[in-house]
Amino acid sequence: MIDRVADLETVVRATIRSGQTVLVAGFGRGGTPFTILEFLAEHCHDLRDLTIVKNDANEPGLGVGMLLRRGMVRRVVSTHIGLNPEAIGMMNRGELEVEFVPQGIFAERLRAAGAGLPAFLTDIGLDTLVANGKPTVELDGRTLLVERALGGDVALLSADRADRAGNCWWRGSNRNMSIVMGTAAPRVLVEAKEILPVGALEPESVHLPGVFVHAVVQAQPRKHMMPQAETAQS
Amino acid sequence: MIDRVADLETVVRATIRSGQTVLVAGFGRGGTPFTILEFLAEHCHDLRDLTIVKNDANEPGLGVGMLLRRGMVRRVVSTHIGLNPEAIGMMNRGELEVEFVPQGIFAERLRAAGAGLPAFLTDIGLDTLVANGKPTVELDGRTLLVERALGGDVALLSADRADRAGNCWWRGSNRNMSIVMGTAAPRVLVEAKEILPVGALEPESVHLPGVFVHAVVQAQPRKHMMPQAETAQS
Amino acid sequence: MNEQERTIVERCARELRPGMVVNLGIGLPTLVPSVLPKDSGVVFHSENGFVGMGAPVPGGTPDNDVIDAGGRACTLLPGAACFDSSLSFALVRGGHLDLAVLGAFEVGINGDLANWIIPGKSAPGIGGGMELAQKARRVIVLSRHLDKNGRGKLVARCTLPLTAPCCVDTLITERALFRLRNGRMTLTSIHPDHTRESVFEGLDGVVDVADPLEPWDA
């Protein structure tokens, strides 16, 4: 097996570029790759025009909230940003483009990208605002929405455990969008709370096989949430 | 949690009816619910016109091969039946209707049924015999096949471990079609090699949550393959 | 939980049965487990990725390894199973969820539900509500009877964008219980403290009334 453990700075700088679509795992805090996001916000804040695909927008100044404050993000694809009033404000002022996707369709579109399926058909959202502008197909007497695959240039995950071959494992509710995102980008970076030797994870217990993962870095304890006032705009 | 452990005879007789579509897990032998299939072949051979959905047709006189011999099966949906020359012979003589599906599309159609998606779009099989008769959709300049969800009336699984709440776990390569089939039928019967108390499986290690499962029965050691000559036609 | 909330939540609890797989929306619905016996046998699903949700964790934070879909730290019961978001919503869309208990801005007399967006005012996103509303085998809405302007939550026709059309089976307020009968939300039960007059207060449409009404504690 290839050793996928890498240095945070090296791998992040080599991987993420302005204009890219970045898939960020996590449902609220659990599963959010805070170490990678903090490095991006603190050391790569010249990045611009990112599209962030995340279930939510974290909280103000936390996780992807840091990238939003730094003006690094042009567009967010999300299911709900209610915990981040700053993001809502930016959206309402037209400073941030936001596409809302029903949560299961969000997961399914990511999965479709990872699974090599260009699109799927669903009745979720029919006769609601969510259907606006989407192509429809008639099948077996039903009208169905066409939902397209949603992939990214890079995916950022936070695993509770990873072995050096990149196999990942999540505790409790931390798994959430990690599996679908971990298959939906050509580069997958994982920060792991615990990095284990190869063979330490039972093959049957692996949640995301290492063959999907390109680099594993050590997660650091999260820094405290930054109050708005302390944030220097770069 | 509801105790889902049940008596094999009671649950099988109460669940399976002539004419039903039965999803049978297993890739070759691994994951095949031999105990339930043997009970069906030996004690329910008045069942007729079953549609069996299985990756393969097992081997002659083994697993679903027993149901075929007994004349219980009208139609098979499968990916490859090469290990069962009897099934091939029945197909060639017109005694058995067989629909072949590429293996990943087979899994995906089952998953779609379990996940409440009526269909998905794919380029797998375009410009081959597999595309014959399937509807197509034009999307973003590409022609894509519409593959419909494939669900059943009942699913039969064989888990290596199940707890009394129905949570299931598989060893090695035994998992194969079990998860997608376990979500794709309104009744799911699991035979388990080991039945464990509730709480014995770590929540993060559960492969198929018990809420999808309706009954767990104790798996028995498989009986020997029946040579053709010993098989009484009922 | 105030008295009206307790009335709603306790009435809802009577609709639950052992073995049911139930998802609770944010707000009033999350209070339902607190009025259930510990051995209720009801299996709670949290759409962020597990079934078998237990009690909240005293002193828990959003950094806990098990949080509910509202971000509150909670426990897992024996027999719980964790999974990823795609399986979680496969469970919902695939018809494996027996019941979703949701909140509402408006419930239409035809069963329409609006609970995700107030255009120009509140639009933080849709979360998993659309799939829960559309695909749970049954949807119960819990709501105060009147909004803060004195307008009934049950309306002749929803004015807000829909979460899902014709999805609500049961509406429980502190004054009454309505069930979908023949495609219309029908008054089937009145809380002992209330009367037909107080139930119809603030309602802008004609609501069918079951005859006979069921007792509140049925």
Added chain:
Amino acid sequence: MNEQERTIVERCARELRPGMVVNLGIGLPTLVPSVLPKDSGVVFHSENGFVGMGAPVPGGTPDNDVIDAGGRACTLLPGAACFDSSLSFALVRGGHLDLAVLGAFEVGINGDLANWIIPGKSAPGIGGGMELAQKARRVIVLSRHLDKNGRGKLVARCTLPLTAPCCVDTLITERALFRLRNGRMTLTSIHPDHTRESVFEGLDGVVDVADPLEPWDA
């Protein structure tokens, strides 16, 4: 493994690199690991549900808890991961499989592959071959140079139903190696025991020849 088979399999092994995720079809391809060093770093995928396939199990049976897609008992290497069929084919279709090594009935000069059905003769099904052929990032076909009727496996145009059109990147036989160049299977290397004449024996189409040819052991 006879001498011709060994020639083919050993030449194929030279195309593998550490870290590559590789699926092996039934027949000649399954022999490839036996000529690789133990520490090759190549990760073998078995479409029935795992990566990290190791050596066959001596005395193993199809009842083993780990079998390859051909039903043979095998081991898992440290770092292996097991999964279900839907993830296994997500891996294939999603472009996460670096290489599929497959057998063939016919390979067209345009890269078409026919390896699943001989109408009226052999039609046991399609298995996972269609997705492997169409979606692996690269497809290598291993085959004897001639079929048992003396007809070349590389044909001007496939006469059998296709597994996938224009999917073959490399064809390795005991006589020669062909690579897809400008949309045509092109002779790029000849085994030292053979000549252009013996390579062209039995081929029914015009095959482009690379200039210069690569040495066989390149």
